[in-house]
Amino acid sequence: MGTRGFFIYRYKGFYFVRYNYSDSYPDGLGVEAASEIPSDPAQFEAYVKGLKQELQKLLGCLKKGGEDEEVDSYIIQTDAPKNDLFIEWMYEIDLDNYVFHVDGEPMFDLKRMPYGDEFVSYIGSDKYGRRCPESTTPAHHRYKLPVLPPPSPDVLELYQNSTTLVESVHQVLDVQAKMPPVERLRAEMVQTYIGTSMPSFSPSFDLAPQGVFLFIKERIATICGLFCGPLLFDPTFSYFIQDPDLKMSIGEPYEWIVDSEFCILITQRLDSEARLQASVVELVQNVSRHFKDKENVGGTVLYGAILSPSHVSIVRIAIVEDGNRAFTTTHTPALQFIPSNLDHEANTPGIEALARLGYKVFERTLRRRLITNNQRSHAFNPANSKLSILPLEICLHIAGYLNPYSLIDNPLATISRSFAQAFYEAMLFPHFMTYKGSWFRVDSALAISGNVDDTKVSAHKEAFYRKNFAAFDLRTSKRMLLTVLAPEDRREYQKVMSKGNNYWGEYSFGVTRLYYEFRPLEGAHETAVSMNVN
Incomplete structure (x- = not known):
């Protein structure tokens, strides 16, 4: 009862x-909150009209520019309320979207x-502990x-004059x-x-609402910036290190992630053809x-990605100059991006599409940095020097033992x-x-078929997500099992892993942390990716 x-509201x-x-359980405060919403359409309209008038009066009582202020037993704020140790249940009547939320998650149609x-x-609840409608919900x-x-006719005309829709990501890219293998x-x-x-x-x-969506934009931009580098x-770094070329400010919906090569446009919704077409026009403009x-x-x-929290479309833009400058555009449909709360696999067409785009952009920028920009040096270096004549196979073997900091700024790249x-x-x-x-280099995802026990660490048993990879220890040349996971109890996992001789780490992306550990790879069969990336 407590x-x-x-x-x-x-x-x-x-x-x-x-x-x-x-x-405040569902059969208490929840039923009470639902019961105030009329089922009769006419009564519902009258209820909404009266409630909006009442809430507008409360807004009028706020001090100018004020919020988080108590007015007539309500705290009025622009930040979305959250559950915590003392607030176990929340019920929200959303008059902006006509949705009934439970614990901050959309649940029911306010009109039905x-x-x-x-x-x-x-x-x-889904497997992540978030509230969602039961499968039996009509x-x-x-x-x-x-x-x-709908977008204006002018916008649709602009779209139709210069844009082609194709079904496959590989055609756009x-x-x-x-x-x-390495792209996979x-x-x-x-x-x-x-x-x-x-x-x-x-x-x-x-x-x-807009205030919350600014945070969402930053999350999406972080994903895009991370996987094109x-x-x-x-x-040892508390937050991921971004390439100097990356621009991660997302005060506006449009932003360059890699200057003049990869841009993004973030919108709250991308679930209709008309909205997608309008977004393509906005990106091109x-x-x-x-x-x-x-x-x-x-x-x-150049390439772009139009993203919402639920969908993504990959865009290719070619600049044509024939007297007048024009932009010809090809793009994919709006593909599912973030998995639904019922999906058991963290893979969607949109994630794969964004990964392919990220690889394309990174491959181009990396090739320019290490190969194209060093061509002049290669041409002037003596062709018969001991380092210049080393074959690619030996150079690949040497590269296989170097950490990434030694690879990206190595003067040997200018030699040959x-x-x-x-x-x-x-x-x-x-x-x-x-x-x-x-340091470890990951070279394959693992389908465990041997006697690898990935629950040796007790915290593993309470991980809501984990995935195994094969890796190579750059110092000892040993094959290792990499497990990347998201433990339900982070503190317990950190406590367990800090004991003993464990090879582990964690990596922060703001609100998200990757936890990972390495153990000898024994009894598993995998197909490793060679250093030949083709």
Whole structure:
């Protein structure tokens, strides 16, 4: 009976929060909150009209520019309320989207609410512990996203004049349909990151007010920036190190991640064809402004990604100069991005598409940095020097023992094309460093078929996500088993792993942390990726 909770109204982006001292379970405060919403359409309209008028009066009582202020037993704030140790349940009547939320997650259609025992029975949870409708919830009770206004005819005309929609990502990126091994490995890493991040992604993002959505933009931009650069996980840094070329400020919906090569446009919704078309036009208009004062850019090909929390579309933009400058655009449909709360695998068409785009961008920038930019040096170096004549196979062997910092700025890359090529190929692979300072290169995802026990560490048993890879110890040349995981109890996992002689680390992406550990690879069969990336 002492269960505490919040009863919340949402209106014009404000949350009107009332504290409930006891009996906040679904069959208590939850049923009470649902019961105030009329089922009769006419009565519902009158209820909404009256409630909006009442809430508007409360807003009028706020001090100018004020928030987090108590007015008539409600705390009025713009930050979304959250559950904590003392607030076990929250029920929200959202008048901005006509959705009923439970614990901050969208649940029911406000116009078609269930009541009483049905209301209680339809509240479920997914495998990440987030509230969601039970599988038995009828479709008419489930929440629905509000219909977006259509774009203007002028926008649609601009789209139709210069844009082509294609179904496949590889056509947009102009790459082979089948991913080469190292690209597949990097895609597995993208999936792993998303999998470990799932508790911090939410279906409610599609309905988030502007203040919350700014945080979501930063999350999406971080993902894009991370996977179009070197996959270098070093726990000695508290936050991932971004390439100097990356621009991660996301105050606006449009941003360059790699200048003049890869840009993104972030929108809250991308679930309709019209919205996708309008977003493509907006992206191209921003690109056009970016190149406005640049000369001799005809033939330039760049890439973009239009993203929402739920969908992604990959875009290819080619600049044509034939008297007048024009932009021809090809893009994919809106592909599912973040897995739904019912998916058991952290893989979607959108994640794979974004991974392929990230690899394409990184491969181009890395090749330019290590190979193209060193061509002049290669031409002037003596052709018969001992280092210059080393074959690629030996250079690859040397590169296989170097950590990524030694690869990216190694003067040997200026000596010969073979060294530059070897360092380029080695840098394409993910690298991890442990707290003990040991470096490992990941070279395959593992399908465990031997007697590998990945629950030897007790914290493993309580991990909601984990994935295994094969890795190579750069110091000892030993084959190792890498387990990347997201423990349910981080402190317990850190406590367990800090004891003994464990090779482990953690890597922060802000609200998300990757935990990883290495153990000898015994009894497992895997197909390793060679240093030949083709």
